[in-house]
Amino acid sequence: MTTRRGVLAAGAAMAIGPALAQGAAVRLVVPFAPGGSQDVLGRLLAQAAGPLLGANVVVENRAGAGGVLGAEAVARAAPDGTTLLLATAGQLTIAKAVGRRLPYDPIADFTPVLWLSDSPVALLAAPNLGVADTAALIRMAREARDALPYASTGIGTNTHLIMEDLKARARLNVEHVPYRGAAAAFNDLAAGRIATMFVSVPSVLSANGAQFKVLGVTSRARFPATPEVPTLIEGGVPDFEASIWTGLSAPAGTPPAVVARVAAAFSEALRSDLVRSRFNTLGVTPNGADGVAFGAMLREDLERWTRVAAPLNIQLE
Structure with missing residues (x-):
């Protein structure tokens, strides 16, 4: 047959x-x-x-x-x-x-x-930053006298450019600190030396969640692997998507x-x-x-x- x-x-x-x-x-x-x-x-x-x-x-x-x-x-x-x-x-x-x-x-x-x-990528915040969601982080970064340091997985990578896109759209006062990968950045995020970063969802799923606060994801709808995490669009950034x-x-x-x-x-x-x-x-x-x-x-x-x-x-x- x-x-x-x-x-x-x-x-x-x-x-x-x-x-x-x-x-x-x-x-x-x-x-x-x-x-x-x-x-x-x-x-x-x-x-x-x-x-x-x-x-x-x-x-x-x-x-x-x-x-x-x-x-x-x-x-x-x-x-x-x-x-x-x-x-x-x-x-x-x-x-x-x-x-x-x-x-x-x-x-x-x-x-x-x-x-x-x-x-999508996930927007993370340091535990000691005290922000509960994307909107709170955006308010803090807009009002900060000194630029908040943000990590990326390297100059010219997607995590670098996605944050720079958000920075321009939401008028954030943030400063780039490039790393060679997510692991070292996670350590500095947990210690509060870095305020925020974007990172791939697979990296989030494989990491110790106590190291950071997950604020949002860059998909248009909530991502199936992280259904409890709101999108950045829900967090007040209109039409912000990245994959x-x-x-x-x-x-x-x-x-x-x-x-x-x-x-x-x-x-x-x-x-x-x-x-x-x-x-x-x-x-x-x-x-x-x-x-x-x-x-x-x-x-x-x-x-x-x-x-x-x-x-x-x-x-x-």
Whole structure:
């Protein structure tokens, strides 16, 4: 008996080309080192999507230069559907917005395939700050004589730019203190040396909540992993949204039929019980918007962060 899944897998294999029919693997380039949240997400999707494509989807970790090395490898690969990028803003939109020198054009050199997932960031406050919610923090930061120090996970990262966007919109008197990651920032937040910061929801879920007060999240609706935490919109910042998104991209020039088949397989993988159950523990939600919507988001994301970064005079090595 022919199943829908079997038809999809067979069609995908034929559409991508004879190489897959002969057992060649599809490379899913994850531009980060093994073990991180994006690597876990990539391996999960590869496991679920492979049978739907009728191919072995192999994760290839290409860390370095903030993920730029991995993205470059995909941009230069043959546009035949056998090399894909697990894309994030760090290689595409934010990378260009902050003036990083890129060996590729993040829009022109890739074909957007599928918008895979979203995760908001959480706004945190130091326990000794004495604020109960986002509105209280905003009032304090507006009225502060001396700038409140805020942490980020690095200059030109999403946690840096999201706070600078909030600073501009809400007229906050805050000062940036960059860290090399969330762990050290959490320590200083707990000790009161840092007043506030944005950080990814997965980092919040894995950390000791006694170290900080979670004030809000940057999704439009309350996030399923933290249903008790209000959004920043509820906290009085109109239309303030930000997502740590993940997408699937292919080299520019990949045939539309190939893109459609790859998108169909990964879209069905997103709906699988395996992926949905693990996404909950990872602190992310499946998106599934098609390549057209993903491409439109990329252009909007690039415009937003370029506007936010322009007055900051960010200097990257």
